[in-house]
Amino acid sequence: MRSVCVVGLGLIGGSVLRAAAAAGHVTWGATASEDDARAAARDGYDVVDLAAALERAVVQDALVVVAVPLPAVENVLRALPEGVRLTDVVSVKGPVADLVARVAPHARYVGGHPMAGTSRSGWDAGRADLFRDAAWVVTAEDGTDLDVLSDVVGLALAAGAHVVPTTAAEHDAAVARISHLPHVLAAVLASVGADGGPLALALAAGSFGDGTRVAGSRPELVLAMCEGNRAALLDAVDDALGRLGAARGSLASTGGLAKTVEAGHAARLELERRPDLTDTTVDLTSPGALRALRDLGSRGGRVVALNGSTALARTP
Amino acid sequence: MRSVCVVGLGLIGGSVLRAAAAAGHVTWGATASEDDARAAARDGYDVVDLAAALERAVVQDALVVVAVPLPAVENVLRALPEGVRLTDVVSVKGPVADLVARVAPHARYVGGHPMAGTSRSGWDAGRADLFRDAAWVVTAEDGTDLDVLSDVVGLALAAGAHVVPTTAAEHDAAVARISHLPHVLAAVLASVGADGGPLALALAAGSFGDGTRVAGSRPELVLAMCEGNRAALLDAVDDALGRLGAARGSLASTGGLAKTVEAGHAARLELERRPDLTDTTVDLTSPGALRALRDLGSRGGRVVALNGSTALARTP
Missing domain, CATH: 1.10.3660.10 (6-phosphogluconate dehydrogenase C-terminal like domain)
Structure with a gap:
């Protein structure tokens, strides 16, 4: 299982860290909030400073999850080592993709957005099952790295969510x-x-x-x-x-x-209306995988499991 | 207790008839719907034709409650005997007041609007407690007949509602x-x-x-x-x-x-916000009663009981 490094340990980041750890991923986190860092460490999670967290991500070829508010994303991106596996949980996808293209074009980036509640905030508001039965959007643009996309889909499914693939613009x-x-x-x-x-x-x-x-x-x-x-x-x-x-x-x-x-x-x-759903699969190693994923999302479909490199999906 | 004649026995009219009867008023009704008439009679209520209902209203000096849809109001008004005590439960008040002024200017009219659900319709959808804890708007214009206004307030309170007095335009x-x-x-x-x-x-x-x-x-x-x-x-x-x-x-x-x-x-x-409420009273025989009622409504206040000709109210 891919190791997971979460940057930002508020409601969403803290819940991602908990869910990934509960699913058996090796996890660690970093946050600029001393309160969140203390609370996460108190709960037994591995919290280090940003530089150490990213260094370890390189060594373990981990997936880095950026879970800070949009205005703080750029500073995290500037600290990224070359070629890191990268996703995020920010609620808009176009502006984050633009930032990545400008500041960290070397990153192997796949955008993400778990559609989970935001009425409270901070580590203590998070929980491992926050994403259970939620939609987790994953961006599948032309040229998206399918290996990293599989990492993100795997993380979302491990957290109990289903995956809705689409583009940043359509999201x-x-x-x-x-x-x-x-x-x-x-x-x-x-x-x-x-x-x-x-x-x-x-x-x-x-x-x-x-x-x-x-x-x-x-x-x-x-x-x-x-x-x-x-x-x-x-x-x-x-x-x-x-x-x-x-x-x-x-x-x-x-x-x-x-x-x-x-x-x-x-x-x-x-x-x-709750339409009848049909089972289908997408081979994530095929040349048409990204288009097939986007088509799935645009029809209201979702990925519900991964079997090796095959995504199992349900579509209206 | 004032006798009550309800014209129109759908969800609202049927509920008014039941609530008034349950509170001890002498009641009867009329409706153009054969289904509603049959169902109300089956449930033991006194249903007669419109002419007979209105004739009895004159004899007993009853309060006539018009509970038909707005497009059907004019025909009922044209059938009204002179000087009858009249209210309605239509969800707009200005258009009904205009119709009354034009078609039945002799009627002793006080507009009403119980704010109760309308997602179902027909006699069978009604119930005696439909208005419990609901707001029941009663119009208090300059020149409104305070005696009839007391009838309408009494009917609303008997149905378990509280009364919000205001003008047709403000409603x-x-x-x-x-x-x-x-x-x-x-x-x-x-x-x-x-x-x-x-x-x-x-x-x-x-x-x-x-x-x-x-x-x-x-x-x-x-x-x-x-x-x-x-x-x-x-x-x-x-x-x-x-x-x-x-x-x-x-x-x-x-x-x-x-x-x-x-x-x-x-x-x-x-x-x-649930503001603290203060008890107050309005003497319905005083010259300033109508203005006092309107002021009460515009402050968010409500009449909750009648004691003779004194309205007991609660106001923020």
Whole structure:
């Protein structure tokens, strides 16, 4: 099993370290947070300084997992030895890939994003089963190193997740729509509701409560996530503005909202639909493996196991 | 206790009839739906035709509760005898008040709106405790008949609800913000998410699920509700468009969303806040009673009991 070096021991990094260790990987970690370092060491994990951690990664040909916030990624990349196996768990993929290309083009990089909760933070919030049954996005670009991709898929599966392969651009576009836009709309709805004063809030019931729930998240986490995905989020906001503007126009002119409401209803039913899944495999040594993986992800499929160099997948 | 005549025996009307009967009121009902009439009679309720129901209402000086969909209200109003005590349970108040002024200006009308679920319909979906702990809006305009207002407050309290007094215009503006706009935004979000294809839906988690939940409601119910409150909903949609456009502009120019996200967070905390409530009373025979009731509602207060002609209230 590939050794795993985790840089950054907050909620996600700390959970990756625990999950990898629990699955039998040799693991060690590094963090700039003295609190997290102390807490992880207290819990029996091997925590060293960044330089020592990366040196050991070279010696053991380990997979380095960068689990620091986006603004801190560049400094970690600058410290990387040549040719290291590299992944990350940052919630946007295009900006990280750009940073790697600029700062550490020698790294054997495969992007990753486990879709797990972020409402708490720090080592003590982490746990080994945080990723159980979660989607873990792995980027499969043309030219991606399939050997490292197998490492990342193996780590994700070891953590109990299933793997959704896609490109950085498609990942960022998708999460803008289903994760970042919901936070923006929830904030807008909460503000418009509160502008109605105590009477409006006194009458608020289920629909307002559901629609504003994520506005209760810590603003600094929401901002880091949304602002880090600026380009893709702008596209998603523009789509929402277009659809909301069309609803406004229709309501003002004909008084009707059927198109808006019926399209939204059909979309929600599509989300609730649980299609039958078919088993399939992808040979990770074949020349078409990367394209096959991306096709799988774009159809809503997922990798659920690795058997040697064969990925076992389920697809609608 | 005032006798109660309910016209329309669907989910809401059927629940009003049951709740009033359970609280000891003499009750009877009428409905254009043969299914609802048969089901209500089967359950032991007194169901007669509309003309007979209204005639009996005159004889007994009963409170007539109009519980038909907005498009059917006018026909019921045209059948009303002179000077009848009248309320309704339609989810918009301005359009109903306008209809009453035009078609039945002789009626002693006080608008009502119990804020209870509408995801199912028909007599069989109703129950006597549907309104327990719900807000029941009662309109208190200048010139409102305080005697009939007491009837409506008494009926709402007997059904287990608390009463939020306000004007038709303020009610419609408030529900546009906290009930109708959430449906429009949920529809928009669901559509933008589904436009991301199977990959996006495969990655969708809590925030998208919460934000699109009410898009699963039956489109015809959502449309009747939203389209019936056209003017106020237009204002709410414009506020949302303005806030979303400002977020778009800020994200595009500076890359920042702090203003949007922090305002939404503060608004959500305001919704979750449970302020200490103070007991107060309103003398329903005093000249300032209607203004005192409206002030109570606009502060987020509610009437929780009637003691003779004194309303006992709780206010933040």
